[in-house]
Amino acid sequence: MTTLSSSLLSSSSSSPLCKSRFSSTPLLSRTNFISFSTVTSPAILSLSVKHQRHRNSLQVKSVASPTETASEFDEMVSGTKRKYYMLGGKGGVGKTSCAASLAVRFANNGHPTLVVSTDPAHSLSDSFAQDLTGGMLVPVEGPESPLFALEINPEKAREEFRSASQMNGGTGVKDFMDGMGLGMLVEQLGELKLGELLDTPPPGLDEAIAISKVIQFLESPEYNMFTRIVFDTAPTGHTLRLLSLPDFLDASIGKILKLRQKITSATSAIKSVFGKEDNKPDAADKLEKLRERMVKVRELFRDTESTEFVIVTIPTVMAVSESSRLSASLKKESVPVKRLVVNQILPPSSSDCKFCSIKRKDQMRALDMIREDSELSGLTLMQAPLVDMEIRGVPALRFLGDIIWK
Numbered sequence: 001m002t003t004l005s006s007s008l009l010s011s012s013s014s015s016p017l018c019k020s021r022f023s024s025t026p027l028l029s030r031t032n033f034i035s036f037s038t039v040t041s042p043a044i045l046s047l048s049v050k051h052q053r054h055r056n057s058l059q060v061k062s063v064a065s066p067t068e069t070a071s072e073f074d075e076m077v078s079g080t081k082r083k084y085y086m087l088g089g090k091g092g093v094g095k096t097s098c099a100a101s102l103a104v105r106f107a108n109n110g111h112p113t114l115v116v117s118t119d120p121a122h123s124l125s126d127s128f129a130q131d132l133t134g135g136m137l138v139p140v141e142g143p144e145s146p147l148f149a150l151e152i153n154p155e156k157a158r159e160e161f162r163s164a165s166q167m168n169g170g171t172g173v174k175d176f177m178d179g180m181g182l183g184m185l186v187e188q189l190g191e192l193k194l195g196e197l198l199d200t201p202p203p204g205l206d207e208a209i210a211i212s213k214v215i216q217f218l219e220s221p222e223y224n225m226f227t228r229i230v231f232d233t234a235p236t237g238h239t240l241r242l243l244s245l246p247d248f249l250d251a252s253i254g255k256i257l258k259l260r261q262k263i264t265s266a267t268s269a270i271k272s273v274f275g276k277e278d279n280k281p282d283a284a285d286k287l288e289k290l291r292e293r294m295v296k297v298r299e300l301f302r303d304t305e306s307t308e309f310v311i312v313t314i315p316t317v318m319a320v321s322e323s324s325r326l327s328a329s330l331k332k333e334s335v336p337v338k339r340l341v342v343n344q345i346l347p348p349s350s351s352d353c354k355f356c357s358i359k360r361k362d363q364m365r366a367l368d369m370i371r372e373d374s375e376l377s378g379l380t381l382m383q384a385p386l387v388d389m390e391i392r393g394v395p396a397l398r399f400l401g402d403i404i405w406k
């Protein structure tokens with residue numbers, strides 16, 4: 001266990017691993033960046049070990065001391081029981097890159113893995129440089145064990161949800177009930193505001209539906225081979241709403257089902273007199289299944305045995321503040337959180353331009369904030385350097401994953 005800020009941000013003697021790709025750019029000309037294209041070994045962060053000052057108690061994984069035996073990743077990768085990793089944080093901090101790199105790392109360590117984007121603004125396809133759209137599982141080429149990716153189309157998933165709910169509260173039932181003089185009863189369905197909810201979905205609804213859709217996939221025998229499921233979730237606000245949504249939806253669907261029961265018993269006598277058939281015999285079943293899946297989503301998020309929420313952040317005051325709030329909210333909702341990934345850290349450099357030295361100081365301040373933050377200081381930190389090119393495709397993700405997930 002070592003300190004974070006000093007070890008990461010102290011200058012290092014020049015290293016063959018750090019080469020500038022910006023030599024023609026005046027602002028960045030004297031800065032050393034981690035270069036994916038020039039680096040062959042992922043052991044970049046060990047460079048900073050000799051510069052660390054033991055200043056605080058933060059646990060920093062990638063600069064592990066020689067006495068440490070089991071790594072964080074050893075813990076994450078061990079066991080064949082299915083585990084879920086949800087990666088979330090502020091918009092643009094690198095959630096997708098970190099989620100995709102973790103999925104590649106699991107697949108390269110023997111786990112058949114599924115990586116799912118539940119962010120309505122998907123970037124998994126961009127990250128893997130492969131078309132993953134279509135709402136179905138797509139095999140990703142490259143890793144040693146099977147890796148599949150899934151981008152859930154939120155609108156399509158919402159439509160399915162809507163049609164399942166309308167089977168009980170839609171115009172078909174209303175017309176029939178109106179015909180029976182019982183329209184008033186059906187109007188109560190309107191008060192549940194489910195239709196409104198689906199017309200202007202609150203942040204989090206798409207994700208709740210997306211995750212329930214994943215559970216639906218995983219229930220089928222053809223997909224039960226997956227032992228690691230990695231979720232690339234939507235930015236913080238959506239995720240927080242998602243946590244309370246399953247309860248809310250569960251309650252709404254529960255009310256609909258109760259009302260349905262009332263309607264059914266009130267009309268069954270009339271139906272038998274008129275000899276009318278119930279033309280949607282499985283509607284309640286479908287809705288009940290949906291409700292059950294929502295309950296599973298809620299349980300999944302709180303299951304310390306199989307699920308972990310990993311917060312991804314960058315070393316800026318704004319991102320750290322948001323991560324702290326996210327951590328507090330997750331704790332309040334009893335969602336298990338153990339690790340914090342700090343992404344885009346400027347790697348050690350022998351010489352700094354003015355821009356970089358200011359940036360470094362800024363990052364140092366943010367890293368100190370993490371160390372002093374009551375919410376974040378208890379988490380194990382995993383660091384990712386800022387690399388000098390966009391992380392796209394399996395080789396680049398593998399490179400990043402080998403650095404972060406140690």
Ligand SMILES: Nc1ncnc2c1ncn2[C@@H]1O[C@H](COP(=O)(O)OP(=O)(O)OP(=O)(O)O)[C@@H](O)[C@H]1O
Binds near residue numbers: 097121123388390
């Ligand atoms: N460590 C890094 N070094 C260099 N570039 C990075 C790093 N991490 C992420 N990026 C780049 O930053 C951009 C945003 O990353 P990414 O899409 O992973 O973020 P995100 O948090 O998922 O974004 P959003 O909230 O919009 O979904 C991408 O272009 C990605 O390649």
